[in-house]
Amino acid sequence: MKTKKTVVIIAFGLICIAIYKYLLHKDLWDVNEALLKEGVLSIGHSVETINLVDVTPFDWDVVYSFGPYTPKDHIYETVGYKWDNISETVNEGMNQIVFLNDGKVVCYLYGYPENNGYGISFKSENYKDAGDMLNIKDDLNFQVERSDSVVYLRN
Numbered sequence: 230m231k232t233k234k235t236v237v238i239i240a241f242g243l244i245c246i247a248i249y250k251y252l253l254h255k256d257l258w259d260v261n262e263a264l265l266k267e268g269v270l271s272i273g274h275s276v277e278t279i280n281l282v283d284v285t286p287f288d289w290d291v292v293y294s295f296g297p298y299t300p301k302d303h304i305y306e307t308v309g310y311k312w313d314n315i316s317e318t319v320n321e322g323m324n325q326i327v328f329l330n331d332g333k334v335v336c337y338l339y340g341y342p343e344n345n346g347y348g349i350s351f352k353s354e355n356y357k358d359a360g361d362m363l364n365i366k367d368d369l370n371f372q373v374e375r376s377d378s379v380v381y382l383r384n
Contacts, residue, residue: 257334257335258334258336259337261287261328261335262337264286264287265286265287265338268283268285269284269349269382271284272373276373277373278371278372279370279371279382280369280370280371281349281371281382282365282369285328285336287336288335289328289335289336290330290331290364291328291362292327292328292329292362292363293307293329294350294361294362295307295318296318297318297319297320297321297323298317298318298319299325299360301315301316301317303360304327307360308327309332312333318339320341322342323341324339324342324345324350326338326339343377346380347380347381348379348381349371349382349383350381350382350383351371353367371384
């Protein structure tokens, strides 16, 4: 009888761990994307320019912006590893932004700005493997633009 109770307790514990890991646990890049969204959407209406560092409440050293239709393999190669089951952008105007810190993905923004409530777009002199790249040491001043209920950051 005691053995059955032990097996039931262990099985219940494993189920709880699995639920936490697969249903309740969010990956770091998802948590940071929510923080980024909160930071961008909290920009005051009178603000015309902002430094990207001021709306990214997480550590990062490089950010990539990948153009439409960039194959996943090119993104993985540029970033340096496969970190998640990402999607390819399927249309103009979609965001595919990857923030890295010490070579690890710490934030991933994907989709239409109209659906996300915000968008980030930039071009840089550091074009690498189908993506523009900004370094934390670059000029990170962005114009703040609003259209309907969407906030855009553009450099």
